[in-house]
Amino acid sequence: MSARSRILVMVVAMIAAIMPCRIAVAGSKVAPEPVSTESLASSGAAKVDAAAPWLAGWTLEDQVWNLRKAFADTSTDRVALVFFATWCAPCKQGVMQLTARAADLKAGGVSVVLVDYQEDAAKVRGFLGDKPAFPVVLDRFGASEQSYLRTNGDQVRLPRTVLIGRDMKVQAIFGSEGGDYVDRLLSGR
Amino acid sequence: MRRFPSLLVYGLIVVMAGCGGSAAKGPATAAAPRPAPVAKGERFPDTQYIVAEGFSSISYSEAETVARNEVSARVQSELSSVVTSIAGSTTAGGQTSDYQRLLSQTTSKTSFAHAEMIQTDPASRRLSNGVYQVRAVLSRSEASAAISHDYDLAAIDFRAAATELQRPSTDLTAWTATLRRAEAGFSKMSAAAFSWRAITRREHESFAADLALYEQAEQQRAAKLSAVKLGLVVADGAGDKGRLAASLGSALARLGLTATPGDCAPGSYVLRLTPNLTWEQGPFGPVCRLSMPGELVACDGNRSVVRVAIDSKEFLGTHSRGKDQALAALIERVDEARLVPVLKRELAGCLPVAER
Numbered sequence: 001m002s003a004r005s006r007i008l009v010m011v012v013a014m015i016a017a018i019m020p021c022r023i024a025v026a027g028s029k030v031a032p033e034p035v036s037t038e039s040l041a042s043s044g045a046a047k048v049d050a051a052a053p054w055l056a057g058w059t060l061e062d063q064v065w066n067l068r069k070a071f072a073d074t075s076t077d078r079v080a081l082v083f084f085a086t087w088c089a090p091c092k093q094g095v096m097q098l099t100a101r102a103a104d105l106k107a108g109g110v111s112v113v114l115v116d117y118q119e120d121a122a123k124v125r126g127f128l129g130d131k132p133a134f135p136v137v138l139d140r141f142g143a144s145e146q147s148y149l150r151t152n153g154d155q156v157r158l159p160r161t162v163l164i165g166r167d168m169k170v171q172a173i174f175g176s177e178g179g180d181y182v183d184r185l186l187s188g189r
Numbered sequence: 190m191r192r193f194p195s196l197l198v199y200g201l202i203v204v205m206a207g208c209g210g211s212a213a214k215g216p217a218t219a220a221a222p223r224p225a226p227v228a229k230g231e232r233f234p235d236t237q238y239i240v241a242e243g244f245s246s247i248s249y250s251e252a253e254t255v256a257r258n259e260v261s262a263r264v265q266s267e268l269s270s271v272v273t274s275i276a277g278s279t280t281a282g283g284q285t286s287d288y289q290r291l292l293s294q295t296t297s298k299t300s301f302a303h304a305e306m307i308q309t310d311p312a313s314r315r316l317s318n319g320v321y322q323v324r325a326v327l328s329r330s331e332a333s334a335a336i337s338h339d340y341d342l343a344a345i346d347f348r349a350a351a352t353e354l355q356r357p358s359t360d361l362t363a364w365t366a367t368l369r370r371a372e373a374g375f376s377k378m379s380a381a382a383f384s385w386r387a388i389t390r391r392e393h394e395s396f397a398a399d400l401a402l403y404e405q406a407e408q409q410r411a412a413k414l415s416a417v418k419l420g421l422v423v424a425d426g427a428g429d430k431g432r433l434a435a436s437l438g439s440a441l442a443r444l445g446l447t448a449t450p451g452d453c454a455p456g457s458y459v460l461r462l463t464p465n466l467t468w469e470q471g472p473f474g475p476v477c478r479l480s481m482p483g484e485l486v487a488c489d490g491n492r493s494v495v496r497v498a499i500d501s502k503e504f505l506g507t508h509s510r511g512k513d514q515a516l517a518a519l520i521e522r523v524d525e526a527r528l529v530p531v532l533k534r535e536l537a538g539c540l541p542v543a544e545r
């Protein structure tokens with residue numbers, strides 16, 4: 001066996017080892033989440049225990065929205081700003097988890113607001129469907145970029161979830177979403 | 190010795206009471222003892238006249254002034270109640286109508302414009318116990334005729350402009366200029382109509398038809414504005430560009446314009462702004478000021494519609510910790526509420542914007 005053939009065999013063996021995992025992930029609709037949700041101390045200008053940065057955007061019905069309006073419902077104890085974009089594949093998993101437990105979140109006083117980063121309404125509707133389970137806000141101009149998503153010249157990072165209390169202080173910031181994502185939102189930690 | 194403080198207190202009370210008494214004897218006309226009013230009799234019935242008495246301890250001239258002012262005040266009071274009752278009423282949906290919005294903007298400064306028609310009645314002059322007394326009279330019919338003349342003059346401009354608005358037009362800037370003429374005319378007409386109502390206690394006969402014409406123009410305005418597609422381009426140069434653009438976008442929404450990020454598209458307008466920061470050293474740290482010169486461009490033909498200067502004395506930020514914090518403070522101050530009047534000032538001449 002020549003050196004070239006040996007390398008070729010090794011590559012084929014590696015692909016064969018990886019493929020079943022890929023197929024398993026693709027085959028199951030909601031894959032088991034072995035990892036826990038990533039907890040962050042800060043993201044952009046948002047910091048845990050500090051005042052939540054300002055944010056405004058537009059609803060899918062083209063109405064101006066701002067963070068204060070999210071607390072208009074008196075039964076809301078906390079608002080979870082769930083930042084996403086249609087190009088962010090893991091974001092869809094997170095939204096699916098939230099949608100599956102929408103009733104639990106409501107009962108727990110957590111209002112979810114899905115904040116799309118700089119895309120148009122048609123694209124977002126295509127991603128979330130015609131009737132999303134939660135209010136959707138379009139950040140048309142990238143107001144969330146420095147406030148919530150980009151830290152010190154780094155790239156915009158998604159997914160990001162920022163949990164805000166009625167006192168308008170950030171209670172928790174989550175990065176990549178694990179199987180315990182919704183429970184973490186409900187517990188506020 | 191122990192009695193001394195209490196005596197002092199009594200003394201002070203006596204002195205202060207004395208001072209209070211002497212103040213009442215001063216030259217102020219309000220404090221002068223008023224004789225019984227001259228009987229108005231049948232000469233000035235309330236349905237035809239607004240009448241007031243003026244008193245002075247100095248002269249007839251001053252009493253006349255007091256009487257005239259009193260008549261003016263009564264007219265103004267009736268006028269205010271007319272305006273308040275209209276401005277306070279809401280439509281069925283609880284929303285303020287465009288008419289009421291215009292009303293609140295224009296009639297806060299509405300005042301009776303024909304004070305020269307208030308006359309004094311020579312027969313009412315009396316001097317009794319050193320107090321001069323004069324009666325001032327405003328004839329409701331004479332005043333209403335003068336106000337009606339004002340109304341008709343304003344209506345000529347308004348009706349001409351309102352009729353012109355109904356003609357098909359593709360030039361939004363020219364259409365907006367006509368709309369502003371109609372609004373200015375309607376504002377003057379409203380002021381006259383309210384004065385007329387305050388004086389006559391009846392609605393001006395032409396006002397209902399003119400109001401309908403104005404509301405029609407407002408509907409056209411809303412339709413024209415909703416059809417405007419506006420791109421917004423904010424250049425780099427003032428920190429958090431995304432937040433600045435979002436604040437501008439929400440302020441434009443308050444004016445009825447839907448702005449989207451991005452440059453020219455066919456059939457649209459684009460507002461291009463270039464933020465400029467200037468820095469100076471303030472007493473407590475660096476101070477930065479923002480101005481945003483730019484232009485509104487009609488994309489068809491790439492035609493500059495108007496040059497704008499989005500700036501305000503309020504667009505400044507300062508912080509003792511340094512420039513970054515001062516800049517963050519500035520961006521926080523450039524919010525929707527502060528941007529709305531500036532954008533309105535700059536765009537109202539060429540786009541039919543109205544504050545919602």
